[in-house]
Each structure stands twice: as C-alpha cells, then as structure tokens.
Amino acid sequence: MSAPAPALAAAPAARPALDLQAILKDALLFALVTFGLCVPVVAYRTDLSSTSALDLTPRWGLVAILCGLVFLARLAQRLILASRDARRALTPSPRQATEAVDATPNAAQSVSRFGLPLFLGVALTFPLLAALGTGGLSESRYWIDLGILILTYVMLGWGLNIVVGLAGLLDLGYVAFYAVGAYSYALLSTTFGLSFWICLPLAGLFAALWGMILGFPVLRLRGDYLAIVTLAFGEIIRLVLINWSDFSGGAAGISSIPRITFFGLPFTADEDGFAASLGIPFSPMHRVVFLYYLILVLALITNLVTLRLRRLPIGRAWEALREDEIACRSLGINTTNTKLTAFALGAMFGGFAGSFFAVRQSFVSPESFNFLESAIILAIVVLGGMGSQIGVAIAAVAMVGGPELLRNLDFLKPVFGEHFDPNEYRLLLFGLAMVVMMIWRPRGLISERSPSVVLKERKAISGSLVKEGHG
Amino acid sequence: MEVFAQQLINGLTLGSIYGLIAIGYTMVFGIIGMINFAHGDVFMLSAFIALIAFLILTSFLGIASVVVALILVMIIAMALTALWGWSIERIAYRPLRGSFRLAPLISAIGVSIFLSNFVQVVQGARNKPTPPMMREVIVLFERNGYAVALSYRQIVIMVTTAVLLAGFWYLVQHTPLGRAQRACEQDRKMAALLGIDVDRTISLTFVLGAALAAVAGTLYLLYYGVVSFSDGFVPGVKAFTAAVLGGIGSLPGAVLGGLIIGLVETFWSAYFSIEYKDVAAFSILAIVLIFMPSGILGRPEVEKV
Structure with a gap:
C-alpha cells in the first residue's frame, strides 16, 4: 500500500510548474506590439470628404478588439504549448531521437492513396452531383462555374508544377504564358476566324515558344534571381498588352471572342445547333457542362503527361537538377536544355489553359494577368507540396473554392456591422495562408514523394528528404 | 538643354527615393541572402502611416509649421514602420531560417499580399491625396520661356537622402552594430561562435531597412501628394532593380542604382514614351540580372561545391 504513494506524489512535483506570470507578460507584450502596429493605420480611417480633403474617423474600439484577440490567442497558445511540453517531459516519445530522419509518411499522407479514386470520381460526376444537389441543371450553374474555375487553377497548378515542383525553377511570371495562350486564341479567332480546336494547339505552341524565348537567357541564373527575372x-508582357493598343486592344481588352463549339456544332438554339442536332431540348447549360468536361480533360492530360514524363530520362533529369545542379553538370546532363524543356512544357500547358480561359469568358483584358494571378498559382503549387500532383489539386480546391465560402458569411453582418464584406478579406487570408503554410508545413499539404526508380519495393519518401528550388 | 536640366533634377529626386528603399533590399539580401519581397509594401504602409500622422498633427493638434510637422511625421513613421519591420521578421521570416531556400521568398510574397490587402481593408481602395505642401520653387535659370525649377520638396528629398546615407554609412562602418552586421554577412555561424547575437543583428537590419523605407514613404507622399494601397509593388520592384544594378549587398551601390533607375525612368518618360517607363525599368532588371548579375559595385559570387 505504501509503495505507490510516493510515486503518485512525485508525479505532479516532476511536472514543471506553469509560469503564469511569464505567460501573462508575454501575451501582454504581444497585445502591446499589436497596439503599436494598429496605430495609426487601423485607429484612424481616412475618407475623402466633400471638399476633397481627407477626414479622419477614429476607430479605437476596433484596435481594442484586435489587441484583445491577439492577447487571448497568444495566451491560449502559450498555455497549450506549456501543457504539451509538460506532458512530453514526463513521457519522452520513443520516436523522439529518430523523428528528424523518420522517412515513413504519416497517416494523413497515406490517405491520399485512397483519396485519389474518390477525387477523380467526384470530378467526373461533379455536374451530375451539382444538378442533383441543387435540384436542376440550371440551378446548378453556380456550382459548375465554380468547378470550372477550380479545374482551371488545377490545370495551371499542374503546369507550373512541372517548372517549380519537378525542375525546381521558381517562376513568378507564369501568368505571362497564360496570357499568351488567351491572347493567341482571342486574336486568331477574331482576326482570322479560326475555330477553337485549331487555336488550342496553336496557343500551346505559341506559349511554349515564348517559354523558350524568355527562358533561354535566364535559365543560368540562381533560384531567386530567376524568380525575379x-x-x-x-510584368513586361502585361504592360505591353496594355499599351500596344493596335495589337491587343489595350487596357479595354478584346471582347466578343467566339464561344466554344461542340467540335463544330455551336451551342445555340438554332436548327444546326448542338441541341437540335441531337434532338434534345435546348439549354444554355449544355455549353457550361461541356466547358467543365473540356477543362477536366485538359487538366487530366496535363497530369498524365507529367506523370509519364517523370519516368522518362528527361523527367529524371529534372528532378536530379532540382536536387543538385552541380552534380548534374558533372554527370554530363545538359542543364540548359533540361531546364528549357521544363520551362517550355510548363508554358505550353499554361497556354492551353489560357486559350480555355479566353473561350470561356469570351473576353480577355490584361488585368486578368497581373502578378497576383501568378502568386496565386504559385501558392497553389507550394501549398500542395511541390511535386505532388494530388496535393496541387487539393490546394487548388482549398485556395479557389475556400474563398467562395467567404461569400456565404453574410450572417456575420450583425456582428461586424452593415459594411462588413467578407469577400474583401479573401486576399488578406490568402497572404496569411502562404506565410502560415511556410512556417507550419513548408513541404506543403502532401509532402510525400514517390520515387520514379525503385530497387525492390515502392516506398514513399518524406518531402523533407528532397531539396526543392535549389535551382 | 532646359528640358534636360529639368529632367535631371526630377530624375535625381525620384532616384533618391528609390535609393532609400533599395538600401532595405540590399541590407537584408546581404545578411540573410533573401529577397525581401514585402519591402515595397512596407514602404507603401509607411506612406499611409505618414499620411495619417500628418493629418493628426495638422488638424487635431494644430501644428501650423509644415517643417515641424514634417520632421515629427518622419520620426513617427520611422518608429512605427520599424515596429512593422521587426514584427514581420519575427513572425514570417525567423521561423524559416534553415528551411529550404525558397521558403522565405514564398513567405515574403505572402506578407506582401497580406500587407497590401490589409491596407486596402482598413483604409479603403481609393487614392488618398494630401493637402499641398511646400509648393514653392526656386527658378534656377530661364531661357526661351522654359524655366528650370528646383522645388523645395526636391531639395528636402535630396538633402534627406544624402544625410541619411552618410549617417548610415557611418553606422555600418564605425559602430559595433555595423561591425556585427558585416560579420554576419560574411559568415553567420562564425559570427555566432564569436559571441555576436545573430538573431538580434538580423532583427535590427530589418528595423533599419523598414525605418529607411519609412523615410522614403514620407518623401514619396511629400513629392507625389497621393498614395494608394497598390503603390507598393512597382516602386518595390524598381528599388529592387536599383539594388541589383548597384550590386546587391553594397550600400553605396543601392543609392547609385536608385539614382540611375530614377534618371532612366524620367528621361525615358520625357524623350520616348511615358507608357513604357515601367517596361524600361523591368527590362533593366532583366538585362542586369542576365548579363551583369554582380552589378556595378557588387562582388562577383563564387560558386562553391
């Protein structure tokens, strides 16, 4: 009876005492810094008054709320961390010593193997699901449009993944090739009357050509210099599109671009339209559903090509280049050509996506191709886990579909007042997500890598064992 | 000739502002080898801080003298922007030291997007004009009805830049902080072994860079009299171009590069086309990086195996 008693008594004593005072001080410091950051940008709002001078509206209440939130968040974080540390101090993890070199993917990562067929299945039946969910094809328009938008970004992400994820070249101007593709279709169809199905391969070719022209001089640069160039x-391509009005229509863009046809059959209510030829009643949704499947097929082609290329010598050379450029050079790999193929292929898929964008919108303007768009595509690739195809798809759903959820946050209006527009916060959260992901999971959501060459059995390796972007 | 002289003055003024921002890029790159992509947006934020501080000082506190107000505004903007610089480094960059190479750059892009949209959310998307200040000009000479004028604002901008650069040069060359900074630049691990607090030195580098960006922001506001939330990106890229052109890692190089970029931009607008002035700046960036990556005053980088 007497033996266990000291052990029980000793247990709480061994636990390091929570230093509440230090934690409170720390949280107060955080609140104080927040206060400093909020003054004066948050505390006073500047508004143009009727006399075109600026009026100041004080908002100290908002500052107080923000400081309070930061205080509470930091307090909670410190308390949780402290209790976790205390627990860890008592029971050292058996994996502790091997954690850094442990290469087996964790449970969440292995799920992707089962998730893959599910993901594909949902993507294939999405218009049907949307129609069933909303109770009619026309009612599901919003959802199918959203699906098209997400798939466009999935495709762009997969295209950029060849450049960033596989070859390790950070490309911050990917949107340029998207623009080349979009303008190729817009100009070829409005000037020469070519159909989408002829323009689509041409747009890809033009974009790949531009990829080579732009890529050739810059590919010997170091990683971050390459990014800036x-x-x-x-930006140069965008500015030229804005200013060279005779060629590109200037800032107003090009409108009334011919719409998509079903391999020649237009989606109209006419005699020779798609619906009439098939003998079904006309619905404007046919075109939307067709666009959905078109982008799905385009995206899947991108994925397939990437997966196959990874197993070819060129794909292996890309990944080897990403890991160690100097070793590649000494092994006789032509680094310039290897980088150039990655750049051109990535650009080509960007071009395909661009011409799809033009045919869907039937309007293009330079403002659709600004730096932010590049940053969003890059964010999708990075957050998905550079080099992981399924990760990029998940990230695209989260990054493009997630903000759509913000539109439905109107119930918060009574809390924050009538002027509260959740959509304003989209990009704010976007930037935050990029920072948080880099700190929390720099290897992205799906950080496992499956090697393309194996000796005996196929094993996934942790992303922390590969070195991206050391271009 | 008259147009040339006038454009020379305008270009040097603009170049001074770029030079001040470029110092922030070049110092951070020198010490941790990272492109602080958010620096342009820190500059934009500082212009907003300066704007609001100026409005508070003149309308609430009733300071009538523009000079006094301007000095106070500059001090306030420097202090608050430095706090932003410090916080950004602590939150977004310090945890990533030792992560893979592109992680800090991606995080910096995130901070950049965050900052510009933060300002948009809290201050609104419209352009914010300031009341006109220091409109007086000195006419240097006049010929054929074209007067070459030097405004008080331009004098203030150039003198401030020169004084700050001299002070900064002294700080880096002759103070313990500057020595620690240069030591970290050469070899961070060795500096740490010799008892230099590397984290503190890096923090201070960010603080100094942000404070200089705040000066640039105040001067920008004084010169253009208007600021909006999207004004960070293009001046940021141009200042980065300046840093690269002058040789990244070199302080005089940053200012020299800034002056060159400012002059090229002004002359380009005056003699060729104003629409393509940004294209000119971006082209310089690409050309310099491709053909002369070590810049004018920089040291060539040695590739180690």
Missing part, C-alpha cells in the same frame, strides 16, 4: 518578364 520571370516576374519582370511577366
């Missing part, structure tokens, strides 16, 4: 090229 591609950013400069992306």
Whole structure:
C-alpha cells in the first residue's frame, strides 16, 4: 500500500510548474506590439470628404478588439504549448531521437492513396452531383462555374508544377504564358476566324515558344534571381498588352471572342445547333457542362503527361537538377536544355489553359494577368507540396473554392456591422495562408514523394528528404 | 538643354527615393541572402502611416509649421514602420531560417499580399491625396520661356537622402552594430561562435531597412501628394532593380542604382514614351540580372561545391 504513494506524489512535483506570470507578460507584450502596429493605420480611417480633403474617423474600439484577440490567442497558445511540453517531459516519445530522419509518411499522407479514386470520381460526376444537389441543371450553374474555375487553377497548378515542383525553377511570371495562350486564341479567332480546336494547339505552341524565348537567357541564373527575372518578364508582357493598343486592344481588352463549339456544332438554339442536332431540348447549360468536361480533360492530360514524363530520362533529369545542379553538370546532363524543356512544357500547358480561359469568358483584358494571378498559382503549387500532383489539386480546391465560402458569411453582418464584406478579406487570408503554410508545413499539404526508380519495393519518401528550388 | 536640366533634377529626386528603399533590399539580401519581397509594401504602409500622422498633427493638434510637422511625421513613421519591420521578421521570416531556400521568398510574397490587402481593408481602395505642401520653387535659370525649377520638396528629398546615407554609412562602418552586421554577412555561424547575437543583428537590419523605407514613404507622399494601397509593388520592384544594378549587398551601390533607375525612368518618360517607363525599368532588371548579375559595385559570387 505504501509503495505507490510516493510515486503518485512525485508525479505532479516532476511536472514543471506553469509560469503564469511569464505567460501573462508575454501575451501582454504581444497585445502591446499589436497596439503599436494598429496605430495609426487601423485607429484612424481616412475618407475623402466633400471638399476633397481627407477626414479622419477614429476607430479605437476596433484596435481594442484586435489587441484583445491577439492577447487571448497568444495566451491560449502559450498555455497549450506549456501543457504539451509538460506532458512530453514526463513521457519522452520513443520516436523522439529518430523523428528528424523518420522517412515513413504519416497517416494523413497515406490517405491520399485512397483519396485519389474518390477525387477523380467526384470530378467526373461533379455536374451530375451539382444538378442533383441543387435540384436542376440550371440551378446548378453556380456550382459548375465554380468547378470550372477550380479545374482551371488545377490545370495551371499542374503546369507550373512541372517548372517549380519537378525542375525546381521558381517562376513568378507564369501568368505571362497564360496570357499568351488567351491572347493567341482571342486574336486568331477574331482576326482570322479560326475555330477553337485549331487555336488550342496553336496557343500551346505559341506559349511554349515564348517559354523558350524568355527562358533561354535566364535559365543560368540562381533560384531567386530567376524568380525575379520571370516576374519582370511577366510584368513586361502585361504592360505591353496594355499599351500596344493596335495589337491587343489595350487596357479595354478584346471582347466578343467566339464561344466554344461542340467540335463544330455551336451551342445555340438554332436548327444546326448542338441541341437540335441531337434532338434534345435546348439549354444554355449544355455549353457550361461541356466547358467543365473540356477543362477536366485538359487538366487530366496535363497530369498524365507529367506523370509519364517523370519516368522518362528527361523527367529524371529534372528532378536530379532540382536536387543538385552541380552534380548534374558533372554527370554530363545538359542543364540548359533540361531546364528549357521544363520551362517550355510548363508554358505550353499554361497556354492551353489560357486559350480555355479566353473561350470561356469570351473576353480577355490584361488585368486578368497581373502578378497576383501568378502568386496565386504559385501558392497553389507550394501549398500542395511541390511535386505532388494530388496535393496541387487539393490546394487548388482549398485556395479557389475556400474563398467562395467567404461569400456565404453574410450572417456575420450583425456582428461586424452593415459594411462588413467578407469577400474583401479573401486576399488578406490568402497572404496569411502562404506565410502560415511556410512556417507550419513548408513541404506543403502532401509532402510525400514517390520515387520514379525503385530497387525492390515502392516506398514513399518524406518531402523533407528532397531539396526543392535549389535551382 | 532646359528640358534636360529639368529632367535631371526630377530624375535625381525620384532616384533618391528609390535609393532609400533599395538600401532595405540590399541590407537584408546581404545578411540573410533573401529577397525581401514585402519591402515595397512596407514602404507603401509607411506612406499611409505618414499620411495619417500628418493629418493628426495638422488638424487635431494644430501644428501650423509644415517643417515641424514634417520632421515629427518622419520620426513617427520611422518608429512605427520599424515596429512593422521587426514584427514581420519575427513572425514570417525567423521561423524559416534553415528551411529550404525558397521558403522565405514564398513567405515574403505572402506578407506582401497580406500587407497590401490589409491596407486596402482598413483604409479603403481609393487614392488618398494630401493637402499641398511646400509648393514653392526656386527658378534656377530661364531661357526661351522654359524655366528650370528646383522645388523645395526636391531639395528636402535630396538633402534627406544624402544625410541619411552618410549617417548610415557611418553606422555600418564605425559602430559595433555595423561591425556585427558585416560579420554576419560574411559568415553567420562564425559570427555566432564569436559571441555576436545573430538573431538580434538580423532583427535590427530589418528595423533599419523598414525605418529607411519609412523615410522614403514620407518623401514619396511629400513629392507625389497621393498614395494608394497598390503603390507598393512597382516602386518595390524598381528599388529592387536599383539594388541589383548597384550590386546587391553594397550600400553605396543601392543609392547609385536608385539614382540611375530614377534618371532612366524620367528621361525615358520625357524623350520616348511615358507608357513604357515601367517596361524600361523591368527590362533593366532583366538585362542586369542576365548579363551583369554582380552589378556595378557588387562582388562577383563564387560558386562553391
């Protein structure tokens, strides 16, 4: 009876005492810094008054709320961390010593194997699901449009993944190739009357050509310099599109671009339209559903090509290049050509996506191709886990579909007042998500990598064992 | 000739502002080898801080003298922007030290997007004009009815830049902080072994960079009299171009590069086309990085195996 008693008594004593005072002080410091950051940008709002001078509206209440929130968040974080540390101090994890080198993917990552067929199944039947869910094809328009938008970003993400994820070249001007594709279709169809099905391969070719022209001089640069030069090229292309009005229609863009046809059959209510030829009643939704499947097929082609290329010598050379450029050079790999193929292929898929964008919108303007768009595509690739195809798809759903949820937050209006527009916060959260992901999971959501060459059995390896972006 | 002289003055003024921002890029790159993509947006934020501080000082506290107000505004903007710089480094960059190479750059892009949209959310998307300040000009000479003028604002901008650069040069060359900074630049691990607090030095680098960006922001506001939430990106890229052109890692190089970019931009607008002035700046960036990556005053980088 007497033996266990000291052990029980000793247990709480061994637990390091919570230093509440230090934690409170720390949280107060955080609140104080927040206060400093909020003054004066949050505390006073500037508004143009009727006399075109600026009026100041004080908002100290908002500052107080923000400081309070930060205080509470930091307090909670410190308390949780402290109790976790205390628990860990008592029971050291058996994996502790091996954690850093442990290469087996965790449970969440293995799920992707079962998730894959599910994901594909949902993607294939999405219009049907949407129609069933909303109770009619026309009612499901919003959802199918959203699906098209997400798939466009999935495709762009997969295209960029060849450049960033596989070859390890950080490209901040990817949107330039998207623009080349979109303008190729817009100009070819409005000037020469070519159909979408002829323009689609042409747009890809043009974009790949531009990828080579832009890529050739810059590919010997170091990783972050390459990033900045591609950013400069992306901006140059956008500025030229804005200013060269004779060629591109200037800032107003090009409108009334011919719409998509079903391999020649237009989606109209006419005699020779798609619906009449098939003998079914006309519905404007046919075109939308067709666009959905078109982008799905385009995206899947991108994925398939990438997966196959990874197993070819060129794909292996990309990944080897990402890991160690100097070793590649000494093994006789032509690094310039290898990088150039990655750049051109990535650009080509960007071009395909661009011409799809033009045919869907039937309007293009340079403002659709700004730096932010590049950053969003890059964010999708990075958050998905560079090099992981399924990760990129999940990230695209989260990053493009997630903000749509914000539109439905109107019930918060009574809390924050009538002027509260959740959509304003979309990009704010976007930027935050990029920072948080880099700190929390720098390897992205899906950080496992499956090697393309195996000796005996196929094993996934942790992303922390590969080195991205050391271009 | 008259147009040339006038454009020279305008270009040097603009170049001074770019130079001040470029110092922030070049110092951070020198010490941790990272492109602080958010620096342009820190500059934009500082212009907003300066704007609001100026409005508070003149309308609430009733300070009539523009000079006194301007000095106070600059001090306030420097202090608050430095706090932003410090916080950004602590939250978004410090945890990533030792992560893979592109992680800080991606995080910086995130901070950049966050900052510009933060300002948009809290201040609104419209352009914010300031009341006109220091409109007086000195006419240097006049010929054929074209007067070459130097405004008080331009004098203030150029003098401030020169004084700050001199002070900064002294700080880096002759103070313990500057020594620690240069030591970290050469070899961070060795500096740490010799008892330099590397984290503190890096923090201070960000603080100094942000404070200089705040000066640039105040001067920008004074010069253009208007600021909006999207004004960070293009000046940021141009200042980065300046840093690269002058040789990244070199302080005089940053200012020299800034002046060159400012002059190129002004002359380009005056003699060729104003629409393509940004294209000119971006092209310089690409050309310099491709053909002269070590810049004018920079040291060539040695590739180690």
